[in-house]
Amino acid sequence: MIDFHTYPVMIKEIYENDDELYKVVKNVFGFGFPPQPLDLFFMEMREAGVEKAVLLPLDCSKRHNCEIVSNEIITELMNKYSYFIGFASVDPTMENACLKLEEAIINLGLKGLNLDPAIQGFFIDDKTNAYPIYELCQSLKIPIIIHCGLNWSPSALVKYSRPYMLDEVALNFPDLSIVISHFGWPWVDEALMIAIKRPNVYLDTAILYSGTPSETYKKIFESHIGLEVLERSLRTKILFGSNYPRIDMRRSVRGINNLCLSNEFKEMVFNDNAKTLLGFKE
């Protein structure tokens, strides 16, 4: 099982010798739970049945003058522990963004790009700042995860997070794999429409806004969208993502498993779709 949406912000070891990180994780990212030893990340994975976790950093250099964990630290964690699949982050509004991305992918070996427009402060369809990044990702053949919809960060601005803006991006970059995070909630229908229509657009399951994962998945996937729609039209398009440590992996996995979906569908959500996107399988 692959969890496509996790953050390193609860790993105690990364805070050593970095007093500033506490402040930005709290004030910019909005996470205040006390850090825990790295081993607990792996134990959480084991309890949930997750074998690999996509680890997401966030570069918010322009708007917040910080990185919520650098690409280098993500690389170090990935190289040291096979449980991690490291993604890069660059700030599209910075002049050196393309160079930094090339460095992260080609030299550091990171596997994809994480963008959070609502925190970083750019419009998804910004042709000046964002398009060169998309172009580069397409040529580097790496997936992008883009956060849309509700963002718990206190610094996030909702005006940057509408999923519909990805429609044109997906059209203009047909070979770029784009994952809309959080299923775009509350704009689930927008995100759903684009994922159904555009072959290169995917959705992750980090959708919680109130209630437990079981309640939320039941409400959104079963009552609102319909499980038959997921099975028919989105089998290859949904990736399991927990949003750990904002939401625990264990209960997120159980929430999906509690739905009356076919085993084949669940296998694709938990494993196959992520592997395909990451180039782990043909």
Add this chain to the structure above:
Amino acid sequence: MKTIINRFKLISKHEIDVINITDNVIKTTHDSSISSGLALIMSLHTTTGIFVNEGEPDVEADIKNQFEMLAPENFSYRHARFLATDGQMAINSVSHIKSALMGFQCFFPIEYNALVKGSRQNIYFVDFDGPQERNYVIQILGN
């Protein structure tokens, strides 16, 4: 009268982890050199518990299973919402309820620098929301 507070950390490895801490309480009592008094054992969390029971794996499993039934996961808990102070979704009401039902402390008298306890009595720390790094204290009071 002397009072000594000893702080301990442990790491739970499972969502519900029943951890026997008896040996540590016995050793801490012995090391305190208190010959007559009281040992108070207390968890510092709200999703954990302390209990005393027979040190037998089936008893441990039965207690764990019964607590699962006392606080079912498929219930509409008010706590299941975003907590801005933590930056997390509070989806662990079941863990809080189990903790409240179990209690967070126990005590034993001390006599001749040893715990006064039944031969089958074991002391357990239980995590209802693991895996996590946890803390508990043993306070020794006496002369």
